[in-house]
Amino acid sequence: MEAKNFKKFEKTCQIMGWILFIVSALFFMASSLRSGDWIGFLGGSFFLVACFVFLIPYVFSDHSN
Template identity: 65%
Template sequence: MAGPRLFFERKCQIWGWILFIASALLYGAASIRAGDLLGILGSLFFLVACFVFLIPFIFPVRPD
């Protein structure tokens, strides 16, 4: 029964990354509103890192 469990784990991971992306966007918006350049840069780096971690979900590696 590895199929349903694997599907559930992937679904939870994707939802987790969606929440991380949402928090990076909100953190960035708050930093822009406050005029905090360091906060803006930090939120942009965090947002890019979230998308980098999502690459394996978008382009899965097929076992040969």
């Protein structure tokens, strides 16, 4: 596999991983709300925000590479 193709594949896998983390955080938050666990909901909210923060470099990266 060429280095350029591998980099693209690696970036795609990383983004898919973060999307799965976001979905997991949303389900955790929904479960916390359903059970009335506000501490769990707060923790899930912080985790969700952290996932979006980690995605910032992918969204605002230089696409010329």
